[in-house]
Amino acid sequence: MNTPNIVSIMKALADKAAADPNRPAITCGDVTVTRAELESRTNRLARAYAERGVSHGRFVTVALPNSVEFYEACIAAWKLGATPQPVSYRLPDRERQAIVELADSALVVGVEQSAHPGRNTVAANFDASAYDDSPLPDVTAPAMKAPTSGGSTGRPKLIVAGDPGIVQVGAPGMGQKVDGVVCVPGPLYHNAPFSFGAGSLFHGNHLVLLPQFDAEATLAAVDKHRADWILFVPTMMSRISRLPEDVKNRYDLSSLTTVWHMAAPCPPWLKEEWCNWLGGEKIFELYAGTEAQAVTIIRGDEWLAHRGSVGRCVTGEMKVLDPDTFEELPPDAVGEIFMRNTRTTYKYLGAEARRSPDGWESLGDMGKIDAEGYVYLTDRRGDMILSGGANIYPAEVEIALSEHPDVVSSAVIGLPDEDLGNRIHAVVQVSKPVDEDELRTFLGERLVRYKVPRSFEFTSEPVRDDAGKVRRSALRDERS
Numbered sequence: 001m002n003t004p005n006i007v008s009i010m011k012a013l014a015d016k017a018a019a020d021p022n023r024p025a026i027t028c029g030d031v032t033v034t035r036a037e038l039e040s041r042t043n044r045l046a047r048a049y050a051e052r053g054v055s056h057g058r059f060v061t062v063a064l065p066n067s068v069e070f071y072e073a074c075i076a077a078w079k080l081g082a083t084p085q086p087v088s089y090r091l092p093d094r095e096r097q098a099i100v101e102l103a104d105s106a107l108v109v110g111v112e113q114s115a116h117p118g119r120n121t122v123a124a125n126f127d128a129s130a131y132d133d134s135p136l137p138d139v140t141a142p143a144m145k146a147p148t149s150g151g152s153t154g155r156p157k158l159i160v161a162g163d164p165g166i167v168q169v170g171a172p173g174m175g176q177k178v179d180g181v182v183c184v185p186g187p188l189y190h191n192a193p194f195s196f197g198a199g200s201l202f203h204g205n206h207l208v209l210l211p212q213f214d215a216e217a218t219l220a221a222v223d224k225h226r227a228d229w230i231l232f233v234p235t236m237m238s239r240i241s242r243l244p245e246d247v248k249n250r251y252d253l254s255s256l257t258t259v260w261h262m263a264a265p266c267p268p269w270l271k272e273e274w275c276n277w278l279g280g281e282k283i284f285e286l287y288a289g290t291e292a293q294a295v296t297i298i299r300g301d302e303w304l305a306h307r308g309s310v311g312r313c314v315t316g317e318m319k320v321l322d323p324d325t326f327e328e329l330p331p332d333a334v335g336e337i338f339m340r341n342t343r344t345t346y347k348y349l350g351a352e353a354r355r356s357p358d359g360w361e362s363l364g365d366m367g368k369i370d371a372e373g374y375v376y377l378t379d380r381r382g383d384m385i386l387s388g389g390a391n392i393y394p395a396e397v398e399i400a401l402s403e404h405p406d407v408v409s410s411a412v413i414g415l416p417d418e419d420l421g422n423r424i425h426a427v428v429q430v431s432k433p434v435d436e437d438e439l440r441t442f443l444g445e446r447l448v449r450y451k452v453p454r455s456f457e458f459t460s461e462p463v464r465d466d467a468g469k470v471r472r473s474a475l476r477d478e479r480s
Contacts, residue, residue, distance in 0.1 A: 045076035056081030058106035141165030157351035175258035235468035264468035294339035385414035
């Protein structure tokens with residue numbers, strides 16, 4: 001690459017290592033590697049991967065938990081011009097096998113050979129110390145990443161980034177600094193934690209990871225490492241919010257200048273609480289898909305004047321269409337959100353985009369856009385429940401449930417009902433026993449009667465993962 005200020009990922013990392021070799025690059029739990037150590041280790045690992053069939057333009061499936069090793073595997077792939085393809089290390093073999101076949105992965109990292117007969121694999125904690133650590137020839141991956149989606153339906157798809165593996169030197173995005181400290185407590189197999197964590201490394205940030213999300217451990221990490229930037233999903237914010245005040249006040253968070261949340265709806269009460277706690281000028285929300293056809297952003301103090309909005313478009317375009325006729329709807333009318341961009345931001349493997357006749361694309365989200373261009377989401381088109389002739393959006397019910405002090409998280413689904421077609425059922429994670437009638441009364445003060453669940457199921461186990469995601473289809477199938 002010889003465009004001014006544009007370099008390959010491998011050169012960006014090598015330049016940072018040369019400039020300050022002993023500065024911490026990645027910390028996860030008690031493990032820290034410096035820039036020089038990361039450069040050396042990933043050069044060795046890249047040679048080991050090349051010996052196992054990884055080459056320019058191929059995919060490398062990374063099935064590792066949050067760790068230094070996770071990013072080492074991704075960097076080794078980039079150094080060969082390959083594209084990392086992160087998946088959950090918890091995936092059943094069968095589901096991961098379907099993804100690997102779709103990607104035709106050159107290598108699967110973090111699994112035993114027996115899980116993928118006929119494929120090259122390396123297990124977790126792979127030792128590449130016997131390989132040469134000298135620099136490799138400069139190369140650029142044609143796609144920076146290829147996350148997956150759709151595993152809950154049994155039809156996985158790859159979302160291959162439209163951007164190659166390049167870095168604009170000195171121009172980090174999303175409020176990140178050059179040579180700052182970034183904390184990513186979420187699971188790296190999800191797009192946002194993976195992408196923003198990787199981007200921070202390219203610009204010399206000390207990337208602080210958590211092996212798995214823990215509310216107090218996150219605050220402790222910010223305090224210890226003086227993080228200036230952090231990424232959450234609302235589930236994490238809620239768990240931190242519910243910590244005792246003396247625990248929250250034990251840690252110094254004054255180093256934080258930018259706090260992002262995304263990937264799931266944030267209950268208004270929770271957003272307001274965080275704006276009051278850390279300052280609305282530090283809180284930012286982003287709405288987009290991994291596909292990134294269009295992006296909205298809103299700052300916390302702006303949100304207070306437009307409660308419930310996810311902001312206005314800063315990249316691409318959005319409009320609201322009738323999901324059946326594709327007619328464009330007027331401001332404030334709820335319909336399906338469609339997006340477009342002047343450049344190609346992604347391509348699917350294993351799926352086709354839902355498109356309107358004029359070529360705009362939908363991610364399946366329902367919502368509205370007001371006269372000022374502020375976007376408001378209601379729910380996923382596929383998650384909407386038709387009960388007794390009424391359209392019910394699970395997210396609205398879940399937000400009301402989240403206001404109860406003993407509710408940790410929830411998932412609302414429709415179950416077959418001879419009379420109503422579907423009845424509203426809530427799976428509710430609670431911190432202590434909750435009386436069903438009391439909860440029904442609590443919701444009746446916040447929701448119209450037909451939106452209050454007809455049945456409840458209480459559990460002490462997490463309903464959502466650490467990224468705030470829930471597999472509704474699996475919950476429905478288990479209970480139908």
